[in-house]
Amino acid sequence: DGGITQSPKYLFRKEGQNVTLSCEQNLNHDAMYWYRQDPGQGLRLIYYSQIVNDFQKGDIAEGYSVSREKKESFPLTVTSAQKNPTAFYLCASSIDGDNNQPQHFGDGTRLSIL
Amino acid sequence: GQNIDQPTEMTATEGAIVQINCTYQTSGFNGLFWYQQHAGEAPTFLSYNVLDGLEEKGRFSSFLSRSKGYSYLLLKELQMKDSASYLCAALDSNYQLIWGAGTKLIIKP
Numbered sequence: 001d002g003g004i005t006q007s008p009k010y011l012f013r014k015e016g017q018n019v020t021l022s023c024e025q026n027l028n029h030d031a032m033y034w035y036r037q038d039p040g041q042g043l044r045l046i047y048y049s050q051i052v053n054d055f056q057k058g059d060i061a062e063g064y065s066v067s068r069e070k071k072e073s074f075p076l077t078v079t080s081a082q083k084n085p086t087a088f089y090l091c092a093s094s095i096d097g098d099n100n101q102p103q104h105f106g107d108g109t110r111l112s113i114l
Numbered sequence: 115g116q117n118i119d120q121p122t123e124m125t126a127t128e129g130a131i132v133q134i135n136c137t138y139q140t141s142g143f144n145g146l147f148w149y150q151q152h153a154g155e156a157p158t159f160l161s162y163n164v165l166d167g168l169e170e171k172g173r174f175s176s177f178l179s180r181s182k183g184y185s186y187l188l189l190k191e192l193q194m195k196d197s198a199s200y201l202c203a204a205l206d207s208n209y210q211l212i213w214g215a216g217t218k219l220i221i222k223p
Contacts, residue, residue, distance in 0.1 A: 042201070042213030043203075043213040090156065098209070100144060100164065100209070
């Protein structure tokens, strides 16, 4: 079955440490997105990519980095510069960057600080 | 600024009908999405409206009024599995999605 796989489901970060969240899709979608979800708030866009080797900052990109070396993969690194990283992180993809196409989401990664 | 408003929480009874409202203020408008999200899981797509009117999909329907900046999601014949958060998201003039905080729907027997 086609879908989006995020790993790990739970992740713990120590102070000063960078961590990388994995997102893989086998839907042959061109566009991929990373969101952060905090209680009581809407999804906030961190980064998005409409094509391989290209990505754009979203509303809250500071303290995060991404790469898009392959169509299927869009990993997110939470750097030590992100001072409040505890959140639920969701990866999504859509057929193309035309945003009136629905986005398909992975099951998320919950990141906590040790 | 851009804003999406929806109620934080609603309660309804199994077998009944519930309407979840969403109002939006965006710079330009290119359509509105509804997603369902069970706790700790991925949001799943329910509907997309760009023209005024009601779109029906089985037990779920979605309505849009562009002139009023208003949408609602109507759920009929409620089942316990419908207990979830319902997310409203509007596309602005740059085709960026603006998300509401979600409405937590609690279904009681």
